[in-house]
Amino acid sequence: MFSxxxxxxxxxxxxxxxxxVYYGNYAxxxxxxxxxxxxxxxxxYKDLEDQxxxxxxxxxxxxxxxxxxxxxxxxxxxxxxxxxxxxxxFNVIITNEEKNVLHKAxxxxxxxxxxxxxxxxxxxxxxxxxxxxxx
Amino acid sequence: MFSxxxxxxxxxxxxxxxxxVYYGNYAxxxxxxxxxxxxxxxxxYKDLEDQxxxxxxxxxxxxxxxxxxxxxxxxxxxxxxxxxxxxxxFNVIITNEEKNVLHKAxxxxxxxxxxxxxxxxxxxxxxxxxxxxxx
Amino acid sequence: MFSxxxxxxxxxxxxxxxxxVYYGNYAxxxxxxxxxxxxxxxxxYKDLEDQxxxxxxxxxxxxxxxxxxxxxxxxxxxxxxxxxxxxxxFNVIITNEEKNVLHKAxxxxxxxxxxxxxxxxxxxxxxxxxxxxxx
Amino acid sequence: MFSxxxxxxxxxxxxxxxxxVYYGNYAxxxxxxxxxxxxxxxxxYKDLEDQxxxxxxxxxxxxxxxxxxxxxxxxxxxxxxxxxxxxxxFNVIITNEEKNVLHKAxxxxxxxxxxxxxxxxxxxxxxxxxxxxxx
Numbered sequence: 001m002f003s004x005x006x007x008x009x010x011x012x013x014x015x016x017x018x019x020x021v022y023y024g025n026y027a028x029x030x031x032x033x034x035x036x037x038x039x040x041x042x043x044x045y046k047d048l049e050d051q052x053x054x055x056x057x058x059x060x061x062x063x064x065x066x067x068x069x070x071x072x073x074x075x076x077x078x079x080x081x082x083x084x085x086x087x088x089x090f091n092v093i094i095t096n097e098e099k100n101v102l103h104k105a106x107x108x109x110x111x112x113x114x115x116x117x118x119x120x121x122x123x124x125x126x127x128x129x130x131x132x133x134x135x
Numbered sequence: 136m137f138s139x140x141x142x143x144x145x146x147x148x149x150x151x152x153x154x155x156v157y158y159g160n161y162a163x164x165x166x167x168x169x170x171x172x173x174x175x176x177x178x179x180y181k182d183l184e185d186q187x188x189x190x191x192x193x194x195x196x197x198x199x200x201x202x203x204x205x206x207x208x209x210x211x212x213x214x215x216x217x218x219x220x221x222x223x224x225f226n227v228i229i230t231n232e233e234k235n236v237l238h239k240a241x242x243x244x245x246x247x248x249x250x251x252x253x254x255x256x257x258x259x260x261x262x263x264x265x266x267x268x269x270x
Numbered sequence: 271m272f273s274x275x276x277x278x279x280x281x282x283x284x285x286x287x288x289x290x291v292y293y294g295n296y297a298x299x300x301x302x303x304x305x306x307x308x309x310x311x312x313x314x315y316k317d318l319e320d321q322x323x324x325x326x327x328x329x330x331x332x333x334x335x336x337x338x339x340x341x342x343x344x345x346x347x348x349x350x351x352x353x354x355x356x357x358x359x360f361n362v363i364i365t366n367e368e369k370n371v372l373h374k375a376x377x378x379x380x381x382x383x384x385x386x387x388x389x390x391x392x393x394x395x396x397x398x399x400x401x402x403x404x405x
Numbered sequence: 406m407f408s409x410x411x412x413x414x415x416x417x418x419x420x421x422x423x424x425x426v427y428y429g430n431y432a433x434x435x436x437x438x439x440x441x442x443x444x445x446x447x448x449x450y451k452d453l454e455d456q457x458x459x460x461x462x463x464x465x466x467x468x469x470x471x472x473x474x475x476x477x478x479x480x481x482x483x484x485x486x487x488x489x490x491x492x493x494x495f496n497v498i499i500t501n502e503e504k505n506v507l508h509k510a511x512x513x514x515x516x517x518x519x520x521x522x523x524x525x526x527x528x529x530x531x532x533x534x535x536x537x538x539x540x
């Protein structure tokens with residue numbers, strides 16, 4: 001298991017007139033969560049793209065438990081529960097400063113060769129970094 | 136069953152550097168789909184808000200099947216399969232001009248009193264409009 | 271002079287907690303305005319990209335006169351006042367259904383070769399379409 | 406003169422298919438810049454809203470000098486050159502890690518009473534915090 005947390009401050013432009021974060025903007029938070037999780041491993045999503053790999057999202061399952069509000073400092077905890085192969089799944093939990101769980105999501109991505117568009121397995125450069133967490 | 140279709144042209148600002156619609160922006164498309172579906176019933180989401188009802192999203196389950204591209208004219212088909220009560224669920228299917236299914240999602244919302252924040256049942260004004268489709 | 275109008279319905283996700291369209295989202299409206307203006311000429315921005323031309327924005331000057339609100343049906347009027355050469359400037363006026371002017375902007379783009387990144391003149395395919403309006 | 410800098414990491418969802426930050430998304434960066442500038446004074450934009458004051462943007466003048474790219478760590482420098490009265494103007498300069506200036510903007514906001522919608526002068530709570538910088 002590999003887990004990583006990062007913080008995000010809610011922007012005004014991410015709220016809607018209900019006064020909460022617009023439901024579609026959580027996708028940006030998942031993205032920051034997984035990007036920073038990967039960076040903490042010593043490799044970046046940008047490195048993977050530079051190696052010719054893109055990672056399209058194939059599935060999102062999201063539960064909105066409580067509203068995130070403007071200027072909230074959110075904690076995004078991103079967990080990989082199993083070694084990725086043809087897909088990689090990130091479990092995301094978002095809490096506010098009062099430690100209330102506001103949101104849970106499961107986000108699955110695949111790996112593709114940017115040129116051919118063909119699906120590939122997890123790049124070895126990422127596997128290598130994850131190996132220590134899945135002994 | 137109640138079903139309604141509407142069209143959306145993909146904006147440049149909705150793409151990302153992969154060259155496809157950013158995965159978080161589909162939420163905007165679901166929104167347009169359900170708003171136009173409700174409008175076609177003879178009531179608007181805005182009317183409901185003016186009556187003091189807000190409709191937060193509580194669950195999204197989305198499958199990304201194929202990429203939507205810049206300037207694609209997408210068809211958003213929004214279906215309500217059962218009479219809403221404490222929740223309302225919209226099934227969304229997104230196809231492109233070649234009639235390829237690009238995306239499927241299930242989006243569930245609840246109803247809340249805007250002032251109290253308390254969850255309520257589906258407002259009678261909406262029930263009335265849906266009744267003919269669930270005989 | 272070349273002028274074209276198109277309509278846009280304000281999305282919920284485009285509002286912020288002030289209850290109005292977030293100031294950054296007008297850029298999406300300018301984009302739709304100029305893209306539809308160009309399409310009405312018989313060529314598309316996508317065609318230009320397929321010809322290897324990209325059009326980065328270099329300048330925006332925007333005046334926010336009145337608030338656009340959720341579900342407003344906005345009229346975006348896009349005008350080209352002079353024949354483009356190294357730059358193309360679009361003047362945008364946004365009005366609501368009550369014909370109130372809500373917003374005015376001047377948006378200037380340049381043309382670049384997508385491969386080299388070098389700035390180029392207006393592509394002949396676009397010049398040809400605009401010629402009749404600048405006799 | 407009051408000046409403050411903050412950093413922002415470019416998100417994937419903020420890029421477009423040109424491979425750069427979408428021109429409309431700079432508005433989010435100005436927002437983060439001015440919000441953090443105000444926070445550094447010991448008051449927050451949220452405090453002002455809680456006091457019944459909203460701050461709509463009335464003017465943006467933006468120059469796009471070079472492209473910001475995915476995963477760039479941008480430095481947003483926000484400067485107030487004169488004591489605000491009926492309006493407050495923020496000058497924004499955005500640089501990348503190579504210290505290239507990518508973007509310059511001038512953003513002017515007014516102050517309104519949230520209930521009445523009427524324009525007001527700069528709230529005393531903000532004036533007080535700025536006073537030391539404009540002796």
